Amino acid sequence: MHTEAVIRTWELTKRFGKTTAVDELTMEVPRGEVFGFLGPNGAGKTTTIAMLLGLVHPTAGGAEVLGCDIRKNLGPALRRTGATIESPAFYPYLSGRDNLRVVGLCTGGVGPRRVDEVLERVGLAGRGGDLFRVYSMGMKQRLALAAALLNEPEFLILDEPTNGLDPAGIQETRAMLRHMVDEQGKSVFLSSHQLHEVQQVCDRVVIIDRGHVIAQGRVDELLRQREAIEVELTEREVE
Ligand SMILES: Nc1ncnc2c1ncn2[C@@H]1O[C@H](COP(=O)(O)OP(=O)(O)O)[C@@H](O)[C@H]1O
Ligand SMILES: [Mg+2]
Known part of the structure; x- marks a missing residue:
């Protein structure tokens, strides 16, 4: 099956000294969906997004955003992409x-x-x-x-966009993102550390921990494995 991807990464890796923030991350984000990038604090979400936006250079592997190689010609992709990263x-x-x-x-x-x-x-x-x-x-x-x-932009990359929002703001943001995808044909890639958020707004998800992909797929399908995932994320959170 061929699906046009807004993001493709292959063995994307970033090391900061001895810390491997992103570890051979391979994923494909299809166009026309709200795609969740879920993981606990320190999992490597912001570092991945920073590489996708050309702000951090990968140590190894590669990626494309809207068909543009992040190491070679990211400009055309960035002009069609809106992004937020970490705290505003x-x-x-x-x-x-x-x-x-x-x-x-x-x-x-x-x-x-x-x-x-x-x-x-x-x-x-x-x-x-x-x-x-x-x-x-x-x-x-x-x-x-x-x-x-x-x-x-036709594509939004949002790094934990609902952090710090009150419940009404969270609902409004989710509704807005769904509207942009369902009614306007845009694509959204959003990171989150909250499983229930991804569950409510995303079509598909990649779950990462310590820079590794630990699960990926359609949210409805992954919900069957929900308990296992929650345990894994919760244990990581209290370390
Ligand atoms: N500039 C940096 N220098 C050193 N370590 C970093 C740097 N940026 C991130 N890290 C480390 O990389 C790991 C992943 O961080 P980050 O991508 O911010 O995770 P997340 O966004 O999922 O919370 C963490 O261990 C973090 O301490
Ligand atoms: Mg982060």
Whole structure:
């Protein structure tokens, strides 16, 4: 079966000194789905995403994003991709709206209407004028999502996008991601350390621990193995 992939990795590996953060990771993420990248803290999710975005160089192996090799010509893929990585960082003394304008400038400029549109989409319409430094963690996450959406990307790579959001914000974000995939034909790759989150929003999942893939497949199929996976993740969490 041939499925057009938005991400392909083969034996992707990253070592930091003696730590192997990502260990021969091989996966394929099909287009047109919400795909979960699940693993406990320290599993290697952010490092993998950083390699996919060209921010960290792999030690070995390789990957493609939207058909572009991450070592050779990632530019065309990045122009069609919106991303967030780890905790949202913006200029503290600029408003949310002005921060988005700055992000827009980096990619050639976006109109004020587009900035207001994405603020509205993420539920920050009334708070766009507030300084970033007074935003709550949930508002910061929403702003990061707004920045990722600014250029109407066909593909979103989101690193734990619901961390710090309140339950309503989590529900809104999940609904928005599903809407983008189901109604707008976009693709989403999101990392999470919460099995129930992946269960609620994702079509398919890769589960990693210590940089290794420990399970992958359709979420509904993997749910049958749910107890085993939960035990594995929980034990890792309390180490
Ligand atoms: N820049 C770095 N230097 C050294 N070790 C790192 C660096 N970045 C990540 N690590 C280590 O790599 C492992 C995976 O981290 P990370 O990718 O952040 O995991 P996750 O995002 O799943 O929590 C951890 O052991 C972490 O301490
Ligand atoms: Mg992380």
